[in-house]
Amino acid sequence: MAQKRKASKKKPTAKRPQRKRPTKEKITPVEEILFRVEGKMSTFGGPRDTGMSADEGLALFTPADLKDPKYSYLFLPTPPPGTTGLGRRLNPDKYYFACRWNYNDTPREFLKRALARVENPSNGRSADARPADWGPHISTGRVADLSPGLAAALGLQTDDVVRITISALRAIPVKPAKGAKRAAPVSRTAPPGKPIIKQFIRSPNCSCRKVGTKIDKIVLHCTEGSLASALAEFQRSDSRKVSAHYVIDRNGDIYQMVNDADCANHCMGANPGSIGIEHVGGETDALAAPQAAASAALIRWLLQEHQIPRTNIFGHDFTPGYSRPGGTSCPDKLFGPVHSQATIAAWVAANV
Ligand SMILES: [Zn+2]
Numbered sequence: 001m002a003q004k005r006k007a008s009k010k011k012p013t014a015k016r017p018q019r020k021r022p023t024k025e026k027i028t029p030v031e032e033i034l035f036r037v038e039g040k041m042s043t044f045g046g047p048r049d050t051g052m053s054a055d056e057g058l059a060l061f062t063p064a065d066l067k068d069p070k071y072s073y074l075f076l077p078t079p080p081p082g083t084t085g086l087g088r089r090l091n092p093d094k095y096y097f098a099c100r101w102n103y104n105d106t107p108r109e110f111l112k113r114a115l116a117r118v119e120n121p122s123n124g125r126s127a128d129a130r131p132a133d134w135g136p137h138i139s140t141g142r143v144a145d146l147s148p149g150l151a152a153a154l155g156l157q158t159d160d161v162v163r164i165t166i167s168a169l170r171a172i173p174v175k176p177a178k179g180a181k182r183a184a185p186v187s188r189t190a191p192p193g194k195p196i197i198k199q200f201i202r203s204p205n206c207s208c209r210k211v212g213t214k215i216d217k218i219v220l221h222c223t224e225g226s227l228a229s230a231l232a233e234f235q236r237s238d239s240r241k242v243s244a245h246y247v248i249d250r251n252g253d254i255y256q257m258v259n260d261a262d263c264a265n266h267c268m269g270a271n272p273g274s275i276g277i278e279h280v281g282g283e284t285d286a287l288a289a290p291q292a293a294a295s296a297a298l299i300r301w302l303l304q305e306h307q308i309p310r311t312n313i314f315g316h317d318f319t320p321g322y323s324r325p326g327g328t329s330c331p332d333k334l335f336g337p338v339h340s341q342a343t344i345a346a347w348v349a350a351n352v
Contacts, residue, residue, distance in 0.1 A: 034114075035106050035166040037099055038121070039143030042136060042158045043151045046092030047080035056087040059098075059134035060112050071112075073350045074130060090132065093149035093289060094350075098133035099164060100143070106166070118146065119163040120154040124196050125252065127153050127293040128300075131166075153252065153293035192304060195254055195297045203234040203243035203257040205265045209272060215260065215306040217274040217320075218299060218313045219267045220344060222331040223247070227280045231255065241265055244276035246298060252290030254298060260306070267316055269323030275302055283332045296351045303352075310352070315344040 044052065063086065065071040074094045075086065083089065090096065097118060101111060111131040119126040129150050136142045144162055146154075156162055209215075223230040227249045234243045234257050243264040247255045258264040258276075266276030277298065279291060287295065303310060316322065316330035318341035329339065336343035 033165060033167055035099075035101075035116070036164065037143040038163040039161060040141060040159045041144045041146050041151070041156060041162040042140065042142050043148045044098060044135070044145040045087055045090035045096065045132070045147055047076070047083070047088055048092070049088060052085070052087040054083040054085060054088060056085040058086045058090075058132055059101075060108055060132055061086055074132065087133070090147065091149075092147055094147060095127055095129035095150040095153070095293075096132035096147045097129050097150065097164065098135040098145040099131065100136075100138065101131070101134055114166050116164050116166045118150060118154065119165070120156050121161060121163050123155050125154045125290075125293070126297065128296070149289045150293075153289045155252075155290070192297065192300045194301045194305070195294060197256045198253040200256045201231060201235065203264070204237040205234060205241045205243035206258040206262045209261060209263045213263075213272050215273055215275060216308055216312055217270065218302055218308060219270065219274045219276045219316055219319050220295075220313065220331050220335070221266060221276060221278045221316050222281045222283070222285075222334045223278050224281070224283055224330070224332065227255075230278055230280065231257075244278040246276070247278040247280065248291050248294050248298070249280050250288040250291050252288075252294035254294055260302075267319050267322050270319045270321035274319065275306070275308075279331070279334055281332065281334050283329065285332070285334065286336075287334050292351060299348070299352050310348065311345075313344065313348050313352070315339075315341060318344065 043049075061071060061074075066075055066086075074091060074096055075089050076091050079089050095118070097116070101108075106114075114131055115128050116131060117126055118129045127150060129147070132147075133145070136145045142159070144164055146156065146162065151157070154162070221244060227247065230247050233239065234247070243258050244266045245256060245258045245260060245264050247257065249255070260275060263271050264276050265271060266278070267274055277295065279287060279295060281287065281291075299313060302308060314320070315335065317328045317339070331344075332339075335347040
C-alpha cells in the first residue's frame with residue numbers, strides 16, 4: 001500500500017526525475033528511450049488505498065476520461081462507497097503506475113497515450129502498463145508507484161527495485177515535446193523478447209507442419225485442471241494424444257511442450273496454422289494476474305515473431321476451422337464471464 005502520497009498531485013518543482021540515457025548499445029539496434037527510471041517502488045490506487053484521500057484525483061486523467069473506452073478499463077464501473085476521486089476508483093487489477101514526470105520532456109497528453117514497459121530486474125518479468133499519476137513524493141525515496149495487480153504480476157513488493165521504460169516504439173506521441181529530441185524514424189528493430197520458458201517438456205503428440213503452412217492464429221485454452229494433470233496428459237501417447245505449444249501456470253510460469261514450427265493437437269480442425277496456449281484454471285476461474293501478464297507477453301512475442309494479425313487470437317470454441325461436434329466450453333471464464341469471442345477480443349485489446 002502506498003504511503004506518503006499526499007503531495008502526489010503537485011506538479012514537480014524540485015528535481016527532474018532521474019533519467020538514464022541509453023547506454024552505448026553494442027550491436028543491437030538503438031531503441032529510442034523517452035523515459036526511464038530504475039529504483040524502489042510501492043503500490044497505489046483502488047478502493048483499499050487509504051493513503052489516497054477519498055476525493056483525490058489523478059494527474060493524467062479526469063472524470064471525462066471514464067467515458068473513453070481507451071481509458072475507462074483502468075477504472076471500476078462505479079466509485080467505491082464514500083469516495084469521489086479517481087484515485088480510489090482505479091481498478092487495482094489493471095496495469096498502471098505513477099512516476100515523477102517532468103512535463104516538459106513528457107507532456108501529459110503524451111503520457112496519457114503512452115504504454116510503458118515495466119520490469120522486475122530480479123526475475124526478468126515484464127508487463128506493459130499505462131502512466132496514470134504523478135508520484136511518489138520524493139521523500140519516500142522511491143521512483144514509482146505501481147498498481148497492486150501490476151506489482152503482483154511482476155512479483156514485486158514494496159521497496160523492491162523496478163525498471164520503467166517508455167520508448168518511441170511503444171508510445172503514440174500526440175505532439176513532440178518542446179525541446180525534446182525528435183523520435184528517430186520508427187522502425188521495428190526492437191521487438192519484444194520471448195518470455196522466459198521455465199521448462200521445455202516435450203510432448204510426443206505433435207507433427208511437422210506441412211511445408212508452406214503459415215502460422216496465422218493463436219488459440220487460447222483453459223486446462224480445466226491442475227498444471228500437473230495438463231503436463232502429464234500432454235506427455236501421454238496412449239490416451240487422447242493431445243498437446244499444446246505452451247502451458248501457463250497461475251503464477252506466470254510458462255512451460256513449452258511443442259516447438260512453434262510443429263503442429264500441436266489442441267484444436268481439432270484448426271491445428272495446422274495455429275499455436276495453442278493452455279492456461280491453468282478451473283471452469284469458473286478467471287486468469288490470475290501473473291498468468292495474464294505472462295500470457296500477454298507471450299502473445300505479444302508470438303504476434304511479432306510469426307507476423308500473426310492481432311485479430312487472429314481466438315478462444316478455443318471460436319476458432320475458425322474448429323470442427324469438434326458439439327463444440328467446447330473452453331476457454332471457460334478465464335478471459336471474462338461471457339463465453340464469446342467478443343470477450344476474448346476485449347481482453348486482447350486491454351492487455352496485449
Ligand atoms: Zn481448449
